[in-house]
Amino acid sequence: MNERGIRIPGWAERVAESLGEGPHVVVTGISPSGNIHNLREVLVAEAVANALKARGAEVRFIFHADTIDPLRKIAPGIPESFKEYIGHSLSRVPDPEGCHDSYAEHFLVPFEEALAEMEMDIEVLRSHELYEGGVYTGVIREAIEHTDELRNILQEVSGRQMPEHWSPFLPRAASGKLTGSRVLEHVPEENKVVYVDEDGWEDAADYSKGEGKLGWRVELAARWKALNVTFEPFGKDHTSRGGSTETADRMSSEVFDYPVPGRYEYEWISIKGQGAMSSSKGIVLLPKELLRIMPPDALRKMMLGRDPSRAIELDLAGGFPRFMDEYRAEAGEPYVPFTHLVTVAQTVGEDADAAARMLRRGGYEEAARDRERLARDLYYARNWAEEWAPESMRFRLTDKEESFYNGAQLDDEQREYLREVSGRLEPGMDGEAVQEVLYSTAIERGLKPKRAFAAVYRVLIGKSSGPKAGPFIAGLPRDQVVERFSV
């Protein structure tokens, strides 16, 4: 546990131990599309940063967003007209929905908000601001001066021939495009390169002012040096042989003369029923969506799993209630089983007082007392019921007209049964007593329990089955039940 009560996992402690004294700069970086792998990466970094802090090291914890990167392709849901911005920096492309200053901000801001909701102590850096602020000026100059060595490394690692005119620096042309230009000359005393663009126009770009960027693989190594990075987690797409870390490692030690930062390789997350996460296929899960159904620490537990170097499959549907109960049990506090919260939430909507009454009837006195926490738990349960729950667990109370209509579909035996039950319900009956009335009335009338209960559910929630009937009805206002049963 650290001072904020966040548990430090064993694997993170081991990583921290291997990193030495410090001071440390822990960085985690994403391109601004913000899916759940990114969250896993950020949480891995956070766990290591916390472990380092717990060991007494000085730690700077950075979230690096690739805002200067060029728009590559039109993601699903983005207007076709955005094709004209391909090759432009995301920080200079308009927001497709018009709600933020740029395309980059549109995707970054919700992620930033989620980080704030997670109460994460992290410093957010936008790459276009780093370039514009001159943070990379020195490493860019170094990179351009060592163009041949960098090219050799790329060729050796990837086994491919790089073009003759290859440059580690991509100047931004007058058109706004970062791609397609060719660097002709370096003017180090002015921090500029002279380039020729796609159309043959010659111009100069000032790399101390963000008028261009380093190519991705070079930038990775350059960033380590420019920000003094000592640890960065990577997904397996980067750590494959021939991948970006292999090139960056060599560039860092052979060209930039900077020790390769510590590393943790994490595995992918997939969602049960949806398959692997893929922003290009539109299978994306945003941290904010998950914070709608569980508190931040539960999300940490879920995303990190036993060990983030293992692949996991998230079960957000049928298996989720058990996960939540386990999480609550680990916290060591009394809790209401999640499935029960789901029933309560769907019954009372946002009425926390009504929920408290229902919970008291069910014997959850303590949970009913802490109104603030109850409201939060109901929020999670209600969202889960609406967004993830299997159909069998979903219901809502029918309104008066619907109930009347459903009642009219029942046969005479069922209607008479309901009328008799409503006459036998007394104020203050607990769940068990109601259950007894429901069951014995059916037996006495020679009505099969299955059909009797089906009638009950039909007029209350419009389905033929539902939550355990006795406690459920005991938690509802009696007048409402009597009204529904008078068919």
Next chain:
RNA sequence: GGGCCGCUAGCUCAAUUGGCAGAGCAAGAGACUCUUAAUCUCUAGGUUCCAGGUUCGAGUCCUGGGCGGCUCACCA
């Protein structure tokens, strides 16, 4: 082809950095006048993918192999 991950009870997964293989659900028996994702009690369930190796001791570490998933090609 290279890399990463997985393979443990019928199913989903645990096993705290080598120390008596466990849990939830499913199954079987019993109880409750009992519809439900029912509840309570009990039972059974295993060559930990295969073959070697290290060790007093291996699900765990090493070597080789099988099957499955994912990932990599200068694109960030």
